[in-house]
Amino acid sequence: MNGVKRIAVAGLGNLGKSVLRGAKRFSDLEISYAFSRRVNGISKEGDIYKLPFDRINKYKDEIDCLILCFGSSELSEMGPRLAANFNTVDSFDTHSAIPDYLIKMKEAARESRCTSVISSGWDPGLMSLARLYFGAFMPYASVGTLWGPGVSQGHSEVIRRIPGVKKAVQYTVPKESAEEALRESKPISSRAAHKRKCYVVAEEGREAEIAEAIRGNERYFKGYEVEISFITNEEFEKEHSHLPHAGKVIASGKTEGGDQSAELRLALKSNPDFTAHILLATARAAVRLNEEGSYGAFTPFDIPPRYFFQSSPTILL
């Protein structure tokens, strides 16, 4: 498990750029290729060739794992096609659509003896792992999740794909009452615990239809308290060009001996940077799974933790 793994990136938005920057911190990984639909010719930046996306299959034999840096809606189309030719990792984050996506990725990957790991970011990903371990180890506790304050890239992307939207960002903000409820083991739904604040730069006159499209989105916005502000391009560039995020998984309950609590807290100045490093560690795990003959698609729940770590982790026990 010690050879250098040849990684490539598909998608050169914020996340893809963060992966390219973060790779230097993984001495067992080497990135030579980045594919993008916005790239036409071949160019080289540093050690990395940037190539048009439609040439990707020609590089099949030179890539041990492809990191898919697309949003969830693009992943649902492109993920299975790529999983049929490459080992892949992604951060697919539409929670309710994960089971379907997992099945499609499994079918695609198994046939070609490839290995895909899906939904491995901070949430789903690291926060999911906390929910699972807390749930398994504390069956007497209620386990709840709070997101934010921070920018949800998935929700922002959904807004950006609405016709008439030029730029958009969505902040997920936990309500003050929600953290208190969770600490008192009172279950609270995600929809009751969070607000969704949207800042949109729109084509003139299309504000009403855009607002309707946002509020009407079943998966991402329906049932939430949603605030929508239409702002100018200048304001957007000045106030909303960073991608911070935060999250907490809170488990709280009582055994015969008294109150027990466990909590994971994340505070991220750059969500894409944080996610990118998780994807890089996941690419390491995906190659190891494939090398040992574990074909198909997996989530972080299926993977022995040590597969993510470069060397032997025994010292961390």
Place this chain on the structure above:
Amino acid sequence: MNGVKRIAVAGLGNLGKSVLRGAKRFSDLEISYAFSRRVNGISKEGDIYKLPFDRINKYKDEIDCLILCFGSSELSEMGPRLAANFNTVDSFDTHSAIPDYLIKMKEAARESRCTSVISSGWDPGLMSLARLYFGAFMPYASVGTLWGPGVSQGHSEVIRRIPGVKKAVQYTVPKESAEEALRESKPISSRAAHKRKCYVVAEEGREAEIAEAIRGNERYFKGYEVEISFITNEEFEKEHSHLPHAGKVIASGKTEGGDQSAELRLALKSNPDFTAHILLATARAAVRLNEEGSYGAFTPFDIPPRYFFQSSPTILL
């Protein structure tokens, strides 16, 4: 993976009692036997037979997994003997001795096609998992651990085994400066970050030799700031009969996009209760590993997270 698993307990101290109480929360686990060296005849309490420890091998075919509720010094002797006849789980917690113990448990378990999971409590265990995931996912961060304020059962047991000690408890207390240092990504050694406060009821006149034995213990006390107070039995019973604990794993670092931090916090009113439930979930995982033919000894780092969870955890993604 859905049949009811037949679990037994070895050792009926605080931890063993907590396991018996906690088992009711695991509908896929069933405990019928508890073995103790302090038990002579056979008795039945509720659904559980209490039996002398030396009869344990006669029950081999009726036990899917044995939960070892002993301290680390007893485990190093008894663990390998039991692992040769049973699937076992334990919370062996002498961090520096884990690699040796793991090797001995592996040898014992492999030969008999049994499965043992070692060091699966809150630390080592849940806190170790945080150290591993944070370390793998945040290679730009420093990862540090703070324990307490709370009672360390391992350290208390070490003191209780010193000749002349009647009762003893050891509180691990994090120094105020340590948390600040960790948040600023300044690495700090465990020995510099914590005090060890010991409360001892001693046989008269043996205080000096006891204090010397505590301070001289290489594995547990050497290099720490150690405070030792000799107290009366009455004071001990009144002030020191509970077993709270707490801990934090703090990861903090910087990517190109700014500061990133992750933190696991545990606050336990009853350390034995908390550990007991983790051991029960680990017993579930050990039986599953054995059923799939994974023989030998493992740590939580080797086990896919979903093995700890009763049902399919996909919804927790």
